[in-house]
Amino acid sequence: MGIEKENYGVTKEGKQVTKYTLTNGQGASVSFLDYGAVIQSIIVPDKDGKLEDVVLGYDTLSGYESNVPSFGSPVGRCANRISNACFVLNGKEYPLDNNDATNCLHGGFLRYNYLMYDAECAISQDDASVSFSRVSPDGEQGFPGNLTLTITYTWNDANELMIEYNAVSDADTILNITNHSYFNIGCGGQAAGDVLGAQVQIASAKYTPINEKRLPTGEICDVAGTAMDFREFHDIGSRIGEDDANAQTVSGYDHNYILPGNPGEICYAAAVRDPESRRIVEVFTDMPGVQLYTAKELVEQGGKGGITYGNFGGLCFETQQYPNGINEPKFPSPILKAGETFESTTVFRFGIY
Incomplete structure (x- = not known):
């Protein structure tokens, strides 16, 4: 295993950014930036051993300073949507940024991927890791409590990327932390076009339906007999246009699936595989849910290699609270009590099937 550090540019605020690349014994690698603690690349082989980058992103720092789609980003303090951009905790109302219809999405306008992190590297014979840490001060994004957060990425010789989250707050707060990487594992990797022909499986019989604002209705529905059913592998695009459990036509996926594992237990959650490249990504997590997002409205210029990412250009598996x-x-409570430590692990395993 090896870790390479290189300068990646200077932010608009004058901060030097470093890129960290972890390469295993098979030549597969992952790269991260201390700007945003983002996953900048994941380079893994296809069936013929060809190494290609399978996550969407940018070649330059300026791309990540914009990064509206949140490519490769850790998302917090509270990922996904909060209705009416506010919540009540211990009798006090906390207003948040209204950045998604009437909702607060992914923490608001000041997202975690627009901030600098301290980095610490570690290396052993079988794996290497980079830990990114920062303190989110009381009131940042509107949330209470000084939150100390560490995100540790570990890459090993089995082509497994483990993401470990550790957080503690000095006041009661809410926390829902995830990663928002967009995967495209087809021939050509991140430049392969849309992912509608990729095949997805999700180990879930139930999901939380959404309304027209993509906000959960509060119900829990069965996937059986609907376009939401991914218990067996099938093409992402094969059921788009069919109905979900509420007889609403599915034009793309941006839904939370309920995982069957026990709290604190890392279990198989989902996978995506590509019939041509024969790549597969398996997802394991101890979180209670996973959001399948298929980016049906993605149009982003200036991607890696200068390409423009289009509709359905990648998919996300966002392991999360509901x-x-x-x-x-x-729903399960996302409240993190003062002084209590939040710990969670998600693993993305890259292979050939």
């Missing part, structure tokens, strides 16, 4: 959990009493 969206809007703070405002839905039937």
Whole structure:
């Protein structure tokens, strides 16, 4: 295993940014930036051993300073949507940024991927890691409490990327942290075009339906007999245009699936595979949900290699708490009590099938 550091540019505020590349014994690698703690690349082989980058992103720092789609980004303090851009905690109302219809999405306008992190590297015979840390001060994004957050990325010789989250707050707050990488594992990797022909499986029989604002209705529905059913592998595009459990036509996926694992137990959650490249990405997590997002409205110029990413140009598996959990009493609570430590792990395993 090896870790390479290189200068990646200077932010608009004059901060030097470093790129960290971890390369394993097979020549597969992952790269991260201390600007935003983003995953900048994941380079893994196809069936013929050809190494290609399979996550969407940018070649330059200026791209990540804009990064409206949140390519490769850790998302917090509270990922996904919060209704009416506010919540009540301990009897006090906290207004948030209204940046998504009437919702607060992914923490608002000041997202975690627009901030600098301290970095610490570690290396062993079988793996290497980079830990990115920062303190989110009380009131940042509108959330209470000084939150100390560490995100540790570990890459090993089995082509597994492990993401470990560790957080503690000095006051009661809410926390829903995830990663928003967009995967395209087809021939050509991130430049392969749309992902509608990729095949997805999700280990879930239930999901949380959404309304016209993509906000959970508070219900929990069965996937059986609907376009939401990914219990068996099938093409992403094959059921678009069919109905979900509420007889609403599915034009793309931006839905939270309920995972069957026990709290704190890392279990298989989902996978995507490509019939041509024969790549597969398997997802394991201890979180209670995973958001499948297929980017049906993605149009982003200036991607890697100068390409423009189009509709359905990638997909995300966002391991998470249920969206809007703070405002839905039937959902698991995202409240993190003062002094308590939040820990969670998600693993992306890259292979050939």
